[in-house]
Amino acid sequence: MPELPEVETVRxxxxxxxxxxxxxxxDVLYPxxxxxxxxTFKKTIQYQTIHDIKRKGKFLLFILDTHVMVIHxxxxxxxxxxKHEPILKHEHIIFKLTDDMELRYHDVRKFGTIHLLxxxxxxxMEPLKRVALEPKDMDPLTFYQTIKHRRxxxxxxxLNQEIIAGxxxxxxxxxxxxxxxxxxxxxxxxxxxxxxxxxxxxxxVLDKAVKLGGTTIRSYTSSLGIHGRFQNxxxxxxxxxxxxxxxxxxxxxxxxxxxxxxxxxRCQT
DNA sequence: AACGAAACCTGCGCGC
DNA sequence: TGCGCGCAGGTTTCGT
Numbered sequence: 483m484p485e486l487p488e489v490e491t492v493r494x495x496x497x498x499x500x501x502x503x504x505x506x507x508x509d510v511l512y513p514x515x516x517x518x519x520x521x522t523f524k525k526t527i528q529y530q531t532i533h534d535i536k537r538k539g540k541f542l543l544f545i546l547d548t549h550v551m552v553i554h555x556x557x558x559x560x561x562x563x564x565k566h567e568p569i570l571k572h573e574h575i576i577f578k579l580t581d582d583m584e585l586r587y588h589d590v591r592k593f594g595t596i597h598l599l600x601x602x603x604x605x606x607m608e609p610l611k612r613v614a615l616e617p618k619d620m621d622p623l624t625f626y627q628t629i630k631h632r633r634x635x636x637x638x639x640x641l642n643q644e645i646i647a648g649x650x651x652x653x654x655x656x657x658x659x660x661x662x663x664x665x666x667x668x669x670x671x672x673x674x675x676x677x678x679x680x681x682x683x684x685x686x687v688l689d690k691a692v693k694l695g696g697t698t699i700r701s702y703t704s705s706l707g708i709h710g711r712f713q714n715x716x717x718x719x720x721x722x723x724x725x726x727x728x729x730x731x732x733x734x735x736x737x738x739x740x741x742x743x744x745x746x747x748r749c750q751t
Numbered sequence: 752a753a754c755g756a757a758a759c760c761t762g763c764g765c766g767c
Numbered sequence: 768t769g770c771g772c773g774c775a776g777g778t779t780t781c782g783t
Contacts, residue, residue: 485776514759540777556777558761572761591760593777609778633753643778650776700763700775719776740755742774 484555486616486648487691487712489540492561495706496585497535499563503579504531505546512574515587516596526598527551539613539647543604550604556593562586562706614647617684626677629669636672637665638739640684649684652697655719655744657684664750665738690715718744 505527510520518526530546537543544551553559562573564584569576575587575596587594599607614620625646629639639645640654649657658665660683663676672680691697696710699720713720717727722735726746736743 488776554777556759557775558777589760590762591775593759595778641777652776697776741777 484540484557484559485650485653485691485696486537486540486688487653487694488696488710489537489542489555490692491696491708491710492555492706493535493537493542495708496561499706500532500579500583500585501535502531502533503583504529505577506580507578509576509578510574511569511576512592514592515574515589515594516598518598523598538605538610539616539643540650541610541613545601548601550599550601552597552599552604552610553587554595554609555589556591556595558591559587559589559594562588612644614644616648617646617681617688620646620681622678622681623674625681626672626674629672629677632669634669635665635738636663636667636669636680637741637743639669640680641739641741646684648688651741651743652699652716652719653684653687653691656687656717658750659718659744659746660687662749662751665736665743665745718746720744 506529508524508528510516510523513520516523526549527546530548532544532546534545535542536545540554542553544553564586565582570588572590573586573588574592577585579585597609604610628645632639637654637658640649640657657680661676661680663680691712694711694715695708697712697716698710699713718733721733721744724733725731726733726749729746729748731746731748733744734747736745
């Protein structure tokens with residue numbers, strides 16, 4: 483469920499519930515999620531306190547006593563808070579907190595990852611060190627100069643977290659629609675003015691989506707059963723065959739870089 | 752360097 | 768009802 487607005491929504495919601503809670507025990511039911519062995523994982527974080535939850539791009543960062551737990555939800559990772567309930571099929575990691583409260587990591591496709599990094603140097607380590615700035619923090623000239631030297635499509639560049647962080651398939655489609663730029667345009671053909679327009683659009687889209695609690699589509703609910711409301715604001719994504727809100731031309735669906743991509747063929751050039 | 756395909760997994764909707 | 772296929776908000780790896 484994971485682009486920047488959804489991850490940020492998870493961060494805020496979770497922080498309210500588990501800030502300053504202690505991790506009393508951990509059950510790892512499916513070990514491929516954690517990037518170490520069970521024993522090391524448990525030994526490292528047991529009895530530590532969750533002081534804060536931060537975010538870098540699409541990564542959640544649980545700040546503990548000595549380590550940072552770095553979580554990527556990939557396609558369908560979610561967290562639930564439960565107490566005295568049977569374990570569901572797709573709940574893979576159970577963090578037992580104080581007062582029998584449990585934080586459960588749920589992931590149907592098992593793509594998510596959890597890394598443990600030392601607190602003093604985590605930002606310069608994999609998997610965080612190559613994550614770029616978010617659109618709101620990116621200098622337009624730097625962004626322009628970065629993509630000018632690439633030989634790829636603008637859509638693929640915007641999906642690349644080393645170029646710009648936080649966007650995924652939905653918000654790239656929306657950003658390019660608002661910028662009036664076709665997803666197949668080559669990055670080296672994007673002018674400086676257009677690069678700035680893209681950054682502005684991305685910033686606005688992400689900001690608005692965060693305010694609405696993210697996007698909930700295909701009946702996926704986010705962590706803790708939260709439903710976002712940004713799906714009502716989508717201009718093109720998942721709207722194949724519907725009229726463009728600007729010009730009325732029908733939205734088409736195509737493949738770009740292997741990803742389903744929605745475009746207004748008249749507005750986006 | 753850069754592209755697409757395949758891989759990691761599971762479930763859902765569709766056409767036959 | 769069952770089966771096969773394509774698809775899914777992500778990223779890495781492998782082959783051309």
